[in-house]
Amino acid sequence: MIVRILGEGQLEVPDSAAGELNELDGALETAVERDDEEAFRPALTALLAKVREVGSPTEAGDLRPSELIIPQPDATMAEVRKLLTDEGLIPG
Amino acid sequence: MSVVKRVSMIFKAKANRALDKMEDPRETLDYSYQRQLEMLTQVRRGVADVATSRKRVELQMNTLQQQQAKLDGQARTALGAGREDLAREALTRKSALQTQLGDLQTQYQSLQADEEKLTAASQRLQSKVEAFRTQKETIKATYTAAEAQTRIGEAVSGISEEMGDVGMAVQRAQDKTAQMQARAGAIDELMASGALDDVTAQPNDDIQRELDSMGASHDVDRELARLKGELDQGEAPREIEGSASGAGGTTGNGQAGRAADQPQAGEGS
Numbered sequence: 001m002i003v004r005i006l007g008e009g010q011l012e013v014p015d016s017a018a019g020e021l022n023e024l025d026g027a028l029e030t031a032v033e034r035d036d037e038e039a040f041r042p043a044l045t046a047l048l049a050k051v052r053e054v055g056s057p058t059e060a061g062d063l064r065p066s067e068l069i070i071p072q073p074d075a076t077m078a079e080v081r082k083l084l085t086d087e088g089l090i091p092g
Numbered sequence: 093m094s095v096v097k098r099v100s101m102i103f104k105a106k107a108n109r110a111l112d113k114m115e116d117p118r119e120t121l122d123y124s125y126q127r128q129l130e131m132l133t134q135v136r137r138g139v140a141d142v143a144t145s146r147k148r149v150e151l152q153m154n155t156l157q158q159q160q161a162k163l164d165g166q167a168r169t170a171l172g173a174g175r176e177d178l179a180r181e182a183l184t185r186k187s188a189l190q191t192q193l194g195d196l197q198t199q200y201q202s203l204q205a206d207e208e209k210l211t212a213a214s215q216r217l218q219s220k221v222e223a224f225r226t227q228k229e230t231i232k233a234t235y236t237a238a239e240a241q242t243r244i245g246e247a248v249s250g251i252s253e254e255m256g257d258v259g260m261a262v263q264r265a266q267d268k269t270a271q272m273q274a275r276a277g278a279i280d281e282l283m284a285s286g287a288l289d290d291v292t293a294q295p296n297d298d299i300q301r302e303l304d305s306m307g308a309s310h311d312v313d314r315e316l317a318r319l320k321g322e323l324d325q326g327e328a329p330r331e332i333e334g335s336a337s338g339a340g341g342t343t344g345n346g347q348a349g350r351a352a353d354q355p356q357a358g359e360g361s
Contacts, residue, residue: 004253007213063227065249
């Protein structure tokens, strides 16, 4: 499956990694839900580290959309929240 | 629902809304392509803006470094002249500049990182836009409107995602650059007002003035010493000439010449 790290581009990640990624994503979700700033940063960092570890960059002209989109490494919790709303940060 | 899936769905929803606007999905291709070209222009402008900011910070850093070097030189001169109080003052100002310089260095690195990121983003988008253009022509030539729908949907949502990502990156960089420009402007103003210990760039540079006046009195002392020396030596050769007249004038003249040279050589050092 294809995963995008915002600001960095897309990576092809083997489907076998989905379980692990779901778990890490769950931790991120919990942190955002509980507004837990202390848990948020390590959760995001761990998720990004896993994706980078198992993924490899897609070809330059690949037009396939991503299944998962991960916020940029320095994203704040407020930025992630905005990403989750339709009027969020995404232009157009 | 999962954070990363929700983010991805929001991106897709935006792309689909653009698709739904067009009656013939093939029109979407041209519309999207136009937007892509606009976004490319926007991201390139973003790169240029960040580069301009980075250069401005670089100039400010150079100015502060020159001032530090000057204060360092002044401290050295003052210490050499036995004025430890002046040397201390110069070094205190130098260390105050160091704080500003550290801040500028952090800004510089941050801008440099942004510039690299945006440049890479611009290249990624460029590759996708080229791929999209090829695919767009194929789809328009080969498929009927109904058949084209799925393929167009895929191509458009893929590139819309890229544009959304690049658009956010440009926005973030612009926000950050605007903040830094405000700070750079503040430093420029401080420099202009002299409040930022920018005494070295002002005509009323008090440390320099004192060093100059010290230097001036030193010059007077040295001049006096030279004159005294000349007077003493001026009498001595006459005595030598007078007493050694029988031994031959050439030797005596040579000695007088060397004696006259000595204070001049001392003056240069």
